[in-house]
Amino acid sequence: MAGTPAEAERLAAFKRMRRIATGLLVLMAGVFFAARSLEPFHPGWGYLRAFAEAGMVGGLADWFAVTALFRHPLGLPIPHTAIIPRNKDRIGETLAAFLRDNFLIPAVVARRLSRIDVAGAAGRFLTHPSSGEGRMRRGASRLIGDVVEALDQERLGGMVKSALRGQLEKIDVGPMLGQMLGAMIDSKRHLPLISAGIRWAALTLDDNEHLIRAMVHEKSNSILRWTGLDETLANAIVGGLQKLLIDMDGDPDHALRARVEEGLARLAHDLCHDPEMAERVARMKAELLANPAVSDWIGGLWEQGRKALLAAARDPDAAMAGRLGEALSQFGHTLQDDPLLKRQINRFARRAITGTTSAYGDNIVRLVSDTVRGWEARTITDRVETAVGRDLQYIRINGTLVGGLVGVAIHLVDGLV
Known part of the structure; x- marks a missing residue:
């Protein structure tokens, strides 16, 4: 022997x-x-x-x-x-x-x-x-890699994904989102988001201007069409919206921006304290978790984590490099x-x-x-x-x-x- x-x-x-x-x-x-x-x-x-x-x-x-x-x-x-x-x-x-x-x-x-x-x-x-204790590290890394590869991936993956899904189901999303939004408002970090939303709306208006004109033309009667006032009305609507968005973007104290901020503050409060809003958010979370795409995403997280762990175990020098x-x-x-x-x-x-x-x-x-x-x-x-x-x-x-x-x-x- x-x-x-x-x-x-x-x-x-x-x-x-x-x-x-x-x-x-x-x-x-x-x-x-x-x-x-x-x-x-x-x-x-x-x-x-x-x-x-x-x-x-x-x-x-x-x-x-x-x-x-x-x-x-x-x-x-x-x-x-x-x-x-x-x-x-x-x-x-x-x-x-x-x-x-x-x-x-x-x-x-x-x-x-x-x-x-x-x-x-x-x-x-x-x-x-890389010193003498590196041999222990490499030995431990190989052991971890062998253990991870030897485990029943179907069963282990199912356990990990079930645990992850269970933790997501336990999270009370409404108050968490409300607190995050409230913190953003308190530190004025929501202002760039409002500005970005206004610019997005302006670009969307420019790209879909023809739809507004077509809608005004369809809703107008024959007299407006015959006199060409439908085109004038469409120009006025488009121009007014464009001017409104430009003014909101350039004026931090614009009245509509203030209304938007008030709406965000009210949303943050409702997310934290309104039972009806909390129930609505919880229902949306349940529907989201039931979506097959979310299950695929959770499965992808597990597979990526397993591959990363195996890669780190097989190459501990690379795992010890970089910011980590x-x-x-x-x-x-x-x-x-x-x-x-x-x-x-x-x-x-x-x-x-x-x-x-x-x-x-x-x-x-x-x-x-x-x-x-x-x-x-x-x-x-x-x-x-x-x-x-x-x-x-x-x-x-x-x-x-x-x-x-x-x-x-x-x-x-x-x-x-």
Whole structure:
């Protein structure tokens, strides 16, 4: 099992140490048989035989102990072997309990977080996105992009659009429009709009002058037509309207402009305080939201937002550029330089994470135990053996060498006695 480069490296190191340990055991066996055959010729070969013999015993004993952790030695169903695969559920529960009792305690989490400057890290992250923390940003961005792409777009889009429509339905449009219009009137920002409306009316009159003349001609009797007075009347109407619009445009104190302003002020008041007007505006809002074009517009907003989020996640450097990047960078400087804001954010982060640990700690450890329980026995055996197998092979090597030294010591004492 070598799913990642790190796992592949650990697996290769484990196999290399296992070959060394097994090779040392085979070497001890060869030395034993050679020394045993040469022992009659010189007493010194007896010490070498004792070293190799005890080394074989120690190496075989440790091989059996290490192998028994993961499988049955030589495939024989010896009792109390294959310990890890037989007890994987209990191992998962024990590991989960260890995490819960030693790491996911609110007091432990709070004490650990008290030494972490969350606001400072966020400030450095926003101020220098291309530094070492940029790797974290790019990793987080890829994760966000993968999550957004993996979500059910139909269901998620429907939820977002329903939420957006629900918020629009909750808005009391009448008072909001009334307050906006009242604020415009108070600050005189409505005057350019009135002037623009007058100019639009003048241009519309010029473009549709022929319609007024045709209407006067149709409404006039035969005498007016015969004498040509209909044309004179039409000219008078058109000229009077043009002069009226020109005077309104040039005179800020024109009486009709004042009437228009009075009408706007009354409209602003009615929008805020007249129940009948509020009901009328609410009905217009409901009809507008029921229009299919508005549904298409809301759907377009969601799709544009999703594409923008994906683009920002896939290219965080571009997302951090421009005005948004400047604003985020400035906020990063503020996070680093403002001690009060930094203290408040760190306190909020500690409370949020500690609260999450307290509320969901059991679910987290249950995830660990359920995951281990769901693994096949072969999977957990391979994972544990790959993780610690290299160190366990050192036990075999040490057992072989230490056993050999003990064998020499016993042989020496036996010779002296």
